[in-house]
Amino acid sequence: MLATRTLNSVRTLAQPLIAAGISQELLQRSVAFARRRISAGQALYRAGQVLRAVYFVNAGCIKSVLASSDGRERVTGFHLRGELLALESIGAGTHEGDALALEDSEVWEIAMCDLMSAAARQPELQAAMTLQLSAQVRAERQWLLSVGTLGAEQRVATLLLDLGRRLHALGFSATHFVLRMTRAEIGSFLNLQLETVTRAISHLRERGLLDVTRREIRILDAQALSELASSGATAH
Amino acid sequence: MLATRTLNSVRTLAQPLIAAGISQELLQRSVAFARRRISAGQALYRAGQVLRAVYFVNAGCIKSVLASSDGRERVTGFHLRGELLALESIGAGTHEGDALALEDSEVWEIAMCDLMSAAARQPELQAAMTLQLSAQVRAERQWLLSVGTLGAEQRVATLLLDLGRRLHALGFSATHFVLRMTRAEIGSFLNLQLETVTRAISHLRERGLLDVTRREIRILDAQALSELASSGATAH
DNA sequence: CGGTGATTTGATTTTTCTCAATCCGGGTGG
Protein backbone atom coordinates (compact mmCIF):
# COMPACT_ATOMS: atom_id res chain seq x y z
CA MET A 1 0.00 0.00 0.00
CA LEU A 2 1.23 3.42 -0.85
CA ALA A 3 2.18 5.79 1.87
CA THR A 4 -0.52 8.39 1.75
CA ARG A 5 2.13 11.08 1.95
CA THR A 6 2.98 10.30 -1.64
CA LEU A 7 -0.60 10.84 -2.68
CA ASN A 8 -2.59 13.94 -2.07
CA SER A 9 -1.54 14.95 1.42
CA VAL A 10 1.48 17.11 0.72
CA ARG A 11 1.73 20.19 2.86
CA THR A 12 3.43 22.61 0.51
CA LEU A 13 3.69 22.89 -3.20
CA ALA A 14 6.14 24.51 -5.58
CA GLN A 15 3.92 26.19 -8.11
CA PRO A 16 1.84 29.22 -7.23
CA LEU A 17 -1.88 28.94 -7.29
CA ILE A 18 -4.53 30.93 -9.03
CA ALA A 19 -7.91 30.50 -7.50
CA ALA A 20 -10.67 31.82 -9.68
CA GLY A 21 -10.35 35.54 -9.16
CA ILE A 22 -7.96 35.77 -6.25
CA SER A 23 -4.47 34.62 -6.90
CA GLN A 24 -2.17 33.57 -4.16
CA GLU A 25 0.20 36.35 -5.15
CA LEU A 26 -2.48 39.00 -4.99
CA LEU A 27 -3.38 37.85 -1.51
CA GLN A 28 0.20 37.72 -0.36
CA ARG A 29 1.06 41.21 -1.44
CA SER A 30 -2.27 42.78 -0.55
CA VAL A 31 -3.17 41.73 2.95
CA ALA A 32 -1.68 40.44 6.14
CA PHE A 33 -2.58 36.91 7.10
CA ALA A 34 -1.71 34.39 9.76
CA ARG A 35 -0.92 30.75 9.12
CA ARG A 36 -3.16 28.49 11.07
CA ARG A 37 -3.10 24.76 11.38
CA ILE A 38 -6.22 22.69 11.94
CA SER A 39 -5.96 19.04 12.77
CA ALA A 40 -8.28 16.46 11.28
CA GLY A 41 -11.79 16.69 12.67
CA GLN A 42 -11.37 20.16 14.11
CA ALA A 43 -13.56 23.09 13.20
CA LEU A 44 -12.14 26.11 11.46
CA TYR A 45 -15.32 27.95 12.30
CA ARG A 46 -18.90 27.17 13.22
CA ALA A 47 -22.25 28.46 11.98
CA GLY A 48 -23.37 31.52 13.85
CA GLN A 49 -19.92 32.68 14.91
CA VAL A 50 -19.07 36.27 14.17
CA LEU A 51 -17.26 36.53 10.86
CA ARG A 52 -13.81 37.68 11.91
CA ALA A 53 -11.79 36.33 9.00
CA VAL A 54 -11.85 34.56 5.69
CA TYR A 55 -9.54 31.66 4.97
CA PHE A 56 -7.32 30.60 2.11
CA VAL A 57 -6.79 26.85 2.15
CA ASN A 58 -3.07 26.25 1.79
CA ALA A 59 -2.95 22.54 2.48
CA GLY A 60 -5.31 19.72 3.39
CA CYS A 61 -9.00 19.33 2.84
CA ILE A 62 -11.86 21.22 4.46
CA LYS A 63 -15.56 20.44 4.23
CA SER A 64 -18.18 23.11 4.59
CA VAL A 65 -21.53 22.13 6.07
CA LEU A 66 -24.80 23.99 6.12
CA ALA A 67 -27.35 23.02 8.74
CA SER A 68 -30.88 24.14 9.51
CA SER A 69 -32.21 24.85 12.97
CA ASP A 70 -34.20 21.61 12.95
CA GLY A 71 -31.22 19.35 12.39
CA ARG A 72 -31.16 18.85 8.64
CA GLU A 73 -27.76 19.35 7.09
CA ARG A 74 -25.85 19.12 3.86
CA VAL A 75 -22.17 19.20 3.01
CA THR A 76 -21.89 22.13 0.60
CA GLY A 77 -18.32 21.58 -0.55
CA PHE A 78 -14.95 19.92 -0.18
CA HIS A 79 -12.19 22.49 -0.36
CA LEU A 80 -8.61 21.90 -1.40
CA ARG A 81 -5.54 24.07 -1.54
CA GLY A 82 -6.20 27.30 -3.38
CA GLU A 83 -9.81 27.76 -2.32
CA LEU A 84 -11.16 30.60 -0.27
CA LEU A 85 -13.56 29.92 2.59
CA ALA A 86 -16.24 32.04 4.26
CA LEU A 87 -16.22 34.72 1.57
CA GLU A 88 -19.92 34.10 1.03
CA SER A 89 -20.60 35.13 4.61
CA ILE A 90 -19.45 38.68 3.92
CA GLY A 91 -22.51 40.79 4.38
CA ALA A 92 -24.09 38.30 6.75
CA GLY A 93 -21.82 39.21 9.65
CA THR A 94 -21.76 35.65 10.90
CA HIS A 95 -20.64 32.35 9.45
CA GLU A 96 -23.41 30.63 7.54
CA GLY A 97 -22.15 27.13 8.14
CA ASP A 98 -19.43 25.01 9.71
CA ALA A 99 -16.00 24.38 8.23
CA LEU A 100 -14.34 21.16 9.38
CA ALA A 101 -10.91 19.83 8.52
CA LEU A 102 -11.06 16.36 6.96
CA GLU A 103 -7.32 15.91 7.46
CA ASP A 104 -4.58 17.96 9.07
CA SER A 105 -4.73 21.20 7.14
CA GLU A 106 -3.28 24.66 6.96
CA VAL A 107 -5.16 27.82 6.18
CA TRP A 108 -4.15 31.42 5.88
CA GLU A 109 -6.41 33.46 8.06
CA ILE A 110 -7.21 36.89 6.67
CA ALA A 111 -8.84 39.15 9.24
CA MET A 112 -11.99 40.80 7.94
CA CYS A 113 -10.87 44.25 9.02
CA ASP A 114 -7.60 43.84 7.12
CA LEU A 115 -9.41 42.47 4.09
CA MET A 116 -11.86 45.33 4.09
CA SER A 117 -9.25 48.03 4.41
CA ALA A 118 -7.04 46.39 1.81
CA ALA A 119 -9.99 46.11 -0.55
CA ALA A 120 -10.76 49.78 -0.01
CA ARG A 121 -7.16 50.68 -0.88
CA GLN A 122 -6.83 48.24 -3.74
CA PRO A 123 -9.69 48.18 -6.21
CA GLU A 124 -8.19 45.15 -7.91
CA LEU A 125 -8.58 43.14 -4.71
CA GLN A 126 -12.21 44.13 -4.39
CA ALA A 127 -12.73 43.21 -8.04
CA ALA A 128 -11.00 39.89 -7.44
CA MET A 129 -13.42 39.15 -4.62
CA THR A 130 -16.30 39.76 -6.99
CA LEU A 131 -14.79 37.37 -9.52
CA GLN A 132 -14.16 34.80 -6.83
CA LEU A 133 -17.75 34.87 -5.67
CA SER A 134 -19.17 34.78 -9.17
CA ALA A 135 -17.05 31.71 -9.90
CA GLN A 136 -18.36 30.18 -6.70
CA VAL A 137 -21.95 30.72 -7.78
CA ARG A 138 -21.23 29.13 -11.14
CA ALA A 139 -19.47 26.14 -9.62
CA GLU A 140 -22.22 25.51 -7.09
CA ARG A 141 -24.86 25.76 -9.80
CA GLN A 142 -23.08 23.09 -11.80
CA TRP A 143 -23.35 20.82 -8.79
CA LEU A 144 -26.98 21.77 -8.41
CA LEU A 145 -27.54 20.60 -11.96
CA SER A 146 -25.56 17.39 -11.55
CA VAL A 147 -27.13 16.43 -8.26
CA GLY A 148 -30.57 17.24 -9.58
CA THR A 149 -30.43 15.47 -12.90
CA LEU A 150 -28.04 12.54 -12.54
CA GLY A 151 -28.58 9.13 -10.98
CA ALA A 152 -26.57 7.95 -8.00
CA GLU A 153 -23.81 6.28 -10.00
CA GLN A 154 -23.40 9.23 -12.30
CA ARG A 155 -23.18 11.63 -9.40
CA VAL A 156 -20.48 9.59 -7.73
CA ALA A 157 -18.58 9.33 -11.01
CA THR A 158 -18.84 13.08 -11.45
CA LEU A 159 -17.46 13.73 -7.99
CA LEU A 160 -14.53 11.36 -8.43
CA LEU A 161 -13.65 12.93 -11.76
CA ASP A 162 -13.95 16.39 -10.25
CA LEU A 163 -11.69 15.52 -7.33
CA GLY A 164 -9.18 14.01 -9.74
CA ARG A 165 -9.24 17.08 -11.92
CA ARG A 166 -8.74 19.41 -9.00
CA LEU A 167 -5.97 17.33 -7.50
CA HIS A 168 -4.32 17.20 -10.89
CA ALA A 169 -4.40 20.99 -11.07
CA LEU A 170 -2.48 20.93 -7.79
CA GLY A 171 0.20 18.66 -9.19
CA PHE A 172 -1.16 15.33 -7.95
CA SER A 173 -2.40 12.37 -9.90
CA ALA A 174 -5.85 12.76 -11.41
CA THR A 175 -6.44 9.03 -11.38
CA HIS A 176 -4.97 7.84 -8.11
CA PHE A 177 -5.82 9.55 -4.87
CA VAL A 178 -7.14 9.07 -1.39
CA LEU A 179 -10.56 10.32 -0.42
CA ARG A 180 -10.40 12.47 2.68
CA MET A 181 -14.11 12.18 3.35
CA THR A 182 -16.35 9.34 4.49
CA ARG A 183 -19.07 7.75 2.38
CA ALA A 184 -21.58 9.60 4.54
CA GLU A 185 -19.95 12.93 3.72
CA ILE A 186 -19.89 12.12 0.02
CA GLY A 187 -23.55 11.19 0.28
CA SER A 188 -24.41 14.39 2.09
CA PHE A 189 -22.74 16.39 -0.67
CA LEU A 190 -24.34 14.39 -3.49
CA ASN A 191 -27.69 14.08 -1.77
CA LEU A 192 -27.46 10.32 -1.33
CA GLN A 193 -27.37 7.94 1.59
CA LEU A 194 -24.00 6.45 2.48
CA GLU A 195 -25.16 2.97 1.44
CA THR A 196 -26.12 4.28 -1.97
CA VAL A 197 -22.67 5.82 -2.36
CA THR A 198 -21.06 2.51 -1.42
CA ARG A 199 -23.23 0.62 -3.88
CA ALA A 200 -22.49 3.12 -6.65
CA ILE A 201 -18.75 2.78 -6.06
CA SER A 202 -19.03 -1.00 -5.94
CA HIS A 203 -20.89 -1.03 -9.20
CA LEU A 204 -18.35 1.23 -10.89
CA ARG A 205 -15.66 -1.16 -9.68
CA GLU A 206 -17.55 -4.17 -11.00
CA ARG A 207 -17.75 -2.48 -14.37
CA GLY A 208 -13.99 -2.08 -14.35
CA LEU A 209 -13.97 1.69 -14.22
CA LEU A 210 -12.42 1.98 -10.78
CA ASP A 211 -10.16 0.22 -8.41
CA VAL A 212 -11.16 0.96 -4.84
CA THR A 213 -9.77 0.00 -1.47
CA ARG A 214 -11.68 1.88 1.17
CA ARG A 215 -10.58 5.50 0.70
CA GLU A 216 -8.03 4.85 -1.98
CA ILE A 217 -9.32 5.46 -5.49
CA ARG A 218 -7.73 4.47 -8.75
CA ILE A 219 -9.58 5.57 -11.84
CA LEU A 220 -9.00 2.90 -14.46
CA ASP A 221 -11.08 4.29 -17.28
CA ALA A 222 -11.56 8.02 -16.98
CA GLN A 223 -13.01 8.15 -20.48
CA ALA A 224 -15.79 5.70 -19.74
CA LEU A 225 -16.39 7.27 -16.35
CA SER A 226 -16.74 10.66 -17.97
CA GLU A 227 -19.15 9.35 -20.57
CA LEU A 228 -21.20 7.71 -17.86
CA ALA A 229 -21.27 10.94 -15.88
CA SER A 230 -22.75 12.90 -18.75
CA SER A 231 -25.17 10.45 -20.27
CA GLY A 232 -28.48 12.25 -20.33
CA ALA A 233 -30.04 9.03 -21.60
CA THR A 234 -29.80 7.05 -18.36
CA ALA A 235 -30.60 10.04 -16.23
CA HIS A 236 -32.00 9.41 -12.78
CA MET B 1 -62.20 35.92 -9.78
CA LEU B 2 -59.79 38.70 -9.06
CA ALA B 3 -58.26 40.62 -11.88
CA THR B 4 -54.65 39.56 -11.84
CA ARG B 5 -53.62 43.17 -12.13
CA THR B 6 -54.64 43.59 -8.53
CA LEU B 7 -52.38 40.76 -7.48
CA ASN B 8 -48.69 40.53 -8.18
CA SER B 9 -48.42 41.86 -11.70
CA VAL B 10 -48.05 45.57 -11.09
CA ARG B 11 -45.55 47.27 -13.34
CA THR B 12 -44.21 50.00 -11.09
CA LEU B 13 -44.05 50.44 -7.38
CA ALA B 14 -43.83 53.44 -5.12
CA GLN B 15 -41.29 52.42 -2.55
CA PRO B 16 -37.60 52.12 -3.42
CA LEU B 17 -35.97 48.74 -3.31
CA ILE B 18 -32.91 47.47 -1.60
CA ALA B 19 -31.62 44.28 -3.07
CA ALA B 20 -29.05 42.58 -0.89
CA GLY B 21 -26.00 44.70 -1.52
CA ILE B 22 -27.02 46.82 -4.44
CA SER B 23 -29.77 49.27 -3.78
CA GLN B 24 -31.85 50.70 -6.53
CA GLU B 25 -30.60 54.16 -5.65
CA LEU B 26 -26.97 53.14 -5.84
CA LEU B 27 -27.56 51.73 -9.29
CA GLN B 28 -29.48 54.76 -10.47
CA ARG B 29 -26.87 57.25 -9.48
CA SER B 30 -23.84 55.13 -10.37
CA VAL B 31 -24.37 53.74 -13.83
CA ALA B 32 -26.30 54.33 -16.98
CA PHE B 33 -28.91 51.76 -17.88
CA ALA B 34 -31.57 51.21 -20.48
CA ARG B 35 -35.10 50.11 -19.77
CA ARG B 36 -35.99 47.00 -21.65
CA ARG B 37 -39.27 45.19 -21.88
CA ILE B 38 -39.52 41.46 -22.38
CA SER B 39 -42.82 39.86 -23.14
CA ALA B 40 -43.88 36.60 -21.56
CA GLY B 41 -41.95 33.63 -22.90
CA GLN B 42 -39.16 35.69 -24.43
CA ALA B 43 -35.51 35.25 -23.55
CA LEU B 44 -33.58 38.04 -21.88
CA TYR B 45 -30.41 36.16 -22.74
CA ARG B 46 -29.31 32.66 -23.61
CA ALA B 47 -26.52 30.43 -22.37
CA GLY B 48 -23.33 30.93 -24.29
CA GLN B 49 -24.04 34.47 -25.42
CA VAL B 50 -21.34 37.02 -24.76
CA LEU B 51 -21.97 38.78 -21.47
CA ARG B 52 -22.73 42.32 -22.58
CA ALA B 53 -24.84 43.45 -19.68
CA VAL B 54 -26.30 42.59 -16.32
CA TYR B 55 -29.97 43.18 -15.56
CA PHE B 56 -31.94 44.63 -12.71
CA VAL B 57 -35.47 43.22 -12.65
CA ASN B 58 -37.83 46.16 -12.33
CA ALA B 59 -41.11 44.39 -12.94
CA GLY B 60 -42.41 40.95 -13.76
CA CYS B 61 -40.91 37.57 -13.17
CA ILE B 62 -37.88 35.99 -14.81
CA LYS B 63 -36.72 32.40 -14.50
CA SER B 64 -33.10 31.44 -14.90
CA VAL B 65 -32.29 28.02 -16.32
CA LEU B 66 -29.03 26.11 -16.36
CA ALA B 67 -28.62 23.36 -18.94
CA SER B 68 -25.91 20.85 -19.68
CA SER B 69 -24.66 19.98 -23.13
CA ASP B 70 -26.48 16.65 -23.02
CA GLY B 71 -29.91 18.12 -22.46
CA ARG B 72 -30.32 17.99 -18.71
CA GLU B 73 -31.59 21.21 -17.20
CA ARG B 74 -32.73 22.84 -13.99
CA VAL B 75 -34.46 26.08 -13.19
CA THR B 76 -32.05 27.84 -10.85
CA GLY B 77 -34.27 30.66 -9.73
CA PHE B 78 -37.40 32.75 -10.09
CA HIS B 79 -36.54 36.42 -10.01
CA LEU B 80 -38.82 39.26 -9.00
CA ARG B 81 -38.45 43.00 -8.93
CA GLY B 82 -35.28 44.07 -7.16
CA GLU B 83 -33.12 41.16 -8.19
CA LEU B 84 -30.01 41.34 -10.29
CA LEU B 85 -29.44 38.86 -13.10
CA ALA B 86 -26.30 37.57 -14.78
CA LEU B 87 -23.96 38.98 -12.16
CA GLU B 88 -22.63 35.47 -11.56
CA SER B 89 -21.43 35.34 -15.16
CA ILE B 90 -18.92 38.10 -14.55
CA GLY B 91 -15.58 36.49 -15.02
CA ALA B 92 -16.98 33.84 -17.33
CA GLY B 93 -17.38 36.18 -20.26
CA THR B 94 -20.51 34.44 -21.45
CA HIS B 95 -23.90 33.80 -19.93
CA GLU B 96 -24.00 30.58 -17.95
CA GLY B 97 -27.68 29.92 -18.49
CA ASP B 98 -30.87 31.21 -20.04
CA ALA B 99 -33.13 33.89 -18.58
CA LEU B 100 -36.76 33.70 -19.68
CA ALA B 101 -39.61 36.04 -18.83
CA LEU B 102 -42.52 34.22 -17.20
CA GLU B 103 -44.77 37.23 -17.73
CA ASP B 104 -44.37 40.58 -19.42
CA SER B 105 -41.46 42.10 -17.55
CA GLU B 106 -39.18 45.08 -17.45
CA VAL B 107 -35.49 45.04 -16.72
CA TRP B 108 -32.86 47.71 -16.51
CA GLU B 109 -30.01 46.71 -18.71
CA ILE B 110 -26.62 47.75 -17.41
CA ALA B 111 -23.87 47.42 -20.00
CA MET B 112 -20.84 45.52 -18.70
CA CYS B 113 -18.42 48.21 -19.85
CA ASP B 114 -20.40 50.86 -17.99
CA LEU B 115 -20.64 48.67 -14.92
CA MET B 116 -16.93 47.98 -14.94
CA SER B 117 -15.89 51.57 -15.36
CA ALA B 118 -18.39 52.72 -12.76
CA ALA B 119 -17.12 50.08 -10.35
CA ALA B 120 -13.57 51.24 -10.96
CA ARG B 121 -14.57 54.81 -10.14
CA GLN B 122 -16.81 53.95 -7.24
CA PRO B 123 -15.42 51.50 -4.72
CA GLU B 124 -18.78 51.33 -2.98
CA LEU B 125 -20.35 49.92 -6.14
CA GLN B 126 -17.69 47.26 -6.45
CA ALA B 127 -18.19 46.43 -2.77
CA ALA B 128 -21.93 46.27 -3.31
CA MET B 129 -21.43 43.74 -6.09
CA THR B 130 -19.42 41.61 -3.70
CA LEU B 131 -22.21 41.78 -1.14
CA GLN B 132 -24.78 40.99 -3.78
CA LEU B 133 -22.95 37.89 -4.89
CA SER B 134 -22.28 36.70 -1.38
CA ALA B 135 -25.99 37.02 -0.62
CA GLN B 136 -26.71 35.05 -3.76
CA VAL B 137 -24.43 32.23 -2.64
CA ARG B 138 -26.14 32.14 0.73
CA ALA B 139 -29.62 32.15 -0.75
CA GLU B 140 -28.83 29.39 -3.22
CA ARG B 141 -27.26 27.28 -0.48
CA GLN B 142 -30.44 27.54 1.54
CA TRP B 143 -32.32 26.10 -1.42
CA LEU B 144 -29.68 23.43 -1.78
CA LEU B 145 -30.38 22.44 1.81
CA SER B 146 -34.14 22.54 1.45
CA VAL B 147 -34.25 20.64 -1.82
CA GLY B 148 -31.79 18.09 -0.47
CA THR B 149 -33.37 17.39 2.88
CA LEU B 150 -37.09 17.97 2.56
CA GLY B 151 -39.81 15.79 1.09
CA ALA B 152 -41.87 16.88 -1.89
CA GLU B 153 -44.66 18.47 0.11
CA GLN B 154 -42.27 20.34 2.34
CA ARG B 155 -40.35 21.67 -0.63
CA VAL B 156 -43.50 22.99 -2.27
CA ALA B 157 -44.62 24.55 1.01
CA THR B 158 -41.22 26.21 1.36
CA LEU B 159 -41.40 27.67 -2.13
CA LEU B 160 -44.90 29.02 -1.66
CA LEU B 161 -43.92 30.64 1.63
CA ASP B 162 -40.80 32.07 0.03
CA LEU B 163 -42.73 33.55 -2.88
CA GLY B 164 -45.25 35.00 -0.47
CA ARG B 165 -42.51 36.51 1.64
CA ARG B 166 -40.78 38.06 -1.34
CA LEU B 167 -44.00 39.40 -2.81
CA HIS B 168 -44.89 40.85 0.57
CA ALA B 169 -41.55 42.65 0.65
CA LEU B 170 -42.60 44.23 -2.64
CA GLY B 171 -45.88 45.44 -1.22
CA PHE B 172 -48.11 42.59 -2.37
CA SER B 173 -50.03 40.09 -0.34
CA ALA B 174 -47.95 37.31 1.20
CA THR B 175 -50.91 34.94 1.26
CA HIS B 176 -52.71 35.56 -1.98
CA PHE B 177 -50.87 35.62 -5.27
CA VAL B 178 -50.68 34.17 -8.74
CA LEU B 179 -47.92 31.80 -9.69
CA ARG B 180 -46.17 32.93 -12.83
CA MET B 181 -44.60 29.55 -13.47
CA THR B 182 -45.97 26.19 -14.52
CA ARG B 183 -45.95 23.08 -12.35
CA ALA B 184 -43.14 21.79 -14.52
CA GLU B 185 -41.04 24.89 -13.80
CA ILE B 186 -41.71 24.60 -10.09
CA GLY B 187 -40.69 20.97 -10.29
CA SER B 188 -37.51 21.77 -12.15
CA PHE B 189 -36.57 24.26 -9.46
CA LEU B 190 -37.47 21.94 -6.57
CA ASN B 191 -36.10 18.84 -8.27
CA LEU B 192 -39.49 17.17 -8.60
CA GLN B 193 -41.64 16.01 -11.48
CA LEU B 194 -44.62 18.17 -12.35
CA GLU B 195 -47.05 15.47 -11.24
CA THR B 196 -45.37 15.34 -7.85
CA VAL B 197 -45.76 19.12 -7.52
CA THR B 198 -49.43 18.83 -8.39
CA ARG B 199 -49.94 16.06 -5.87
CA ALA B 200 -48.12 18.00 -3.16
CA ILE B 201 -50.28 21.06 -3.79
CA SER B 202 -53.43 18.93 -3.82
CA HIS B 203 -52.48 17.36 -0.54
CA LEU B 204 -51.75 20.72 1.07
CA ARG B 205 -55.17 21.83 -0.10
CA GLU B 206 -56.84 18.71 1.29
CA ARG B 207 -55.21 19.46 4.63
CA GLY B 208 -56.74 22.92 4.56
CA LEU B 209 -53.47 24.80 4.36
CA LEU B 210 -54.05 26.24 0.90
CA ASP B 211 -56.74 27.28 -1.46
CA VAL B 212 -55.66 26.71 -5.03
CA THR B 213 -57.24 27.37 -8.39
CA ARG B 214 -54.76 26.58 -11.10
CA ARG B 215 -52.13 29.33 -10.71
CA GLU B 216 -53.90 31.28 -8.03
CA ILE B 217 -52.67 30.55 -4.52
CA ARG B 218 -54.25 31.50 -1.26
CA ILE B 219 -52.33 30.50 1.82
CA LEU B 220 -54.90 29.74 4.50
CA ASP B 221 -52.61 28.67 7.33
CA ALA B 222 -49.14 30.12 6.94
CA GLN B 223 -48.26 28.99 10.45
CA ALA B 224 -49.01 25.33 9.78
CA LEU B 225 -47.39 25.54 6.37
CA SER B 226 -44.27 26.94 7.92
CA GLU B 227 -44.17 24.25 10.58
CA LEU B 228 -44.61 21.60 7.93
CA ALA B 229 -41.80 23.11 5.88
CA SER B 230 -39.33 22.86 8.72
CA SER B 231 -40.22 19.57 10.33
CA GLY B 232 -37.03 17.58 10.37
CA ALA B 233 -39.03 14.64 11.70
CA THR B 234 -40.95 13.84 8.53
CA ALA B 235 -37.96 14.59 6.34
CA HIS B 236 -37.87 13.01 2.90
C1' DC C 1 -6.24 -7.63 21.32
C1' DG C 2 -10.80 -5.87 22.03
C1' DG C 3 -13.48 -1.95 20.56
C1' DT C 4 -15.09 1.51 17.68
C1' DG C 5 -16.25 3.70 13.57
C1' DA C 6 -16.38 3.01 8.64
C1' DT C 7 -17.67 0.16 4.97
C1' DT C 8 -19.96 -3.37 2.50
C1' DT C 9 -23.85 -6.17 1.28
C1' DG C 10 -28.61 -7.85 1.54
C1' DA C 11 -33.76 -7.49 2.18
C1' DT C 12 -37.52 -4.61 2.32
C1' DT C 13 -40.04 -0.26 2.23
C1' DT C 14 -40.91 4.31 0.78
C1' DT C 15 -40.92 7.98 -2.16
C1' DT C 16 -40.99 9.66 -6.33
C1' DC C 17 -41.01 8.82 -11.24
C1' DT C 18 -43.19 7.26 -15.28
C1' DC C 19 -46.90 6.29 -18.19
C1' DA C 20 -51.64 6.97 -19.17
C1' DA C 21 -56.04 9.07 -19.15
C1' DT C 22 -58.95 12.84 -18.20
C1' DC C 23 -60.20 17.50 -17.21
C1' DC C 24 -60.29 22.33 -17.74
C1' DG C 25 -59.99 27.08 -19.54
C1' DG C 26 -58.72 30.15 -23.10
C1' DG C 27 -58.30 31.06 -27.69
C1' DT C 28 -59.54 30.21 -32.61
C1' DG C 29 -61.97 29.69 -36.60
C1' DG C 30 -66.06 28.01 -38.86
Add this chain to the structure above:
DNA sequence: CCACCCGGATTGAGAAAAATCAAATCACCG
Protein backbone atom coordinates in the same frame (compact mmCIF):
# COMPACT_ATOMS: atom_id res chain seq x y z
C1' DC D 1 -72.08 31.99 -31.11
C1' DC D 2 -70.28 27.77 -30.39
C1' DA D 3 -67.55 23.57 -31.37
C1' DC D 4 -62.99 22.51 -31.41
C1' DC D 5 -58.17 22.50 -30.08
C1' DC D 6 -54.31 22.90 -27.19
C1' DG D 7 -51.30 23.49 -23.31
C1' DG D 8 -51.44 23.03 -18.64
C1' DA D 9 -53.29 20.64 -14.59
C1' DT D 10 -55.07 16.75 -12.24
C1' DT D 11 -55.56 12.00 -10.92
C1' DG D 12 -54.59 7.06 -10.99
C1' DA D 13 -51.83 2.76 -11.44
C1' DG D 14 -47.63 0.60 -11.76
C1' DA D 15 -42.43 0.77 -11.92
C1' DA D 16 -37.99 2.30 -10.54
C1' DA D 17 -34.67 4.45 -7.80
C1' DA D 18 -33.05 5.26 -3.56
C1' DA D 19 -33.96 5.10 1.46
C1' DT D 20 -34.25 2.41 5.41
C1' DC D 21 -33.35 -1.39 8.35
C1' DA D 22 -30.28 -5.04 9.47
C1' DA D 23 -26.12 -7.64 9.69
C1' DA D 24 -21.48 -8.79 8.79
C1' DT D 25 -16.75 -7.42 7.81
C1' DC D 26 -12.82 -4.62 8.05
C1' DA D 27 -9.13 -1.36 9.49
C1' DC D 28 -7.22 1.26 12.79
C1' DC D 29 -6.38 2.86 17.56
C1' DG D 30 -5.50 2.73 22.18
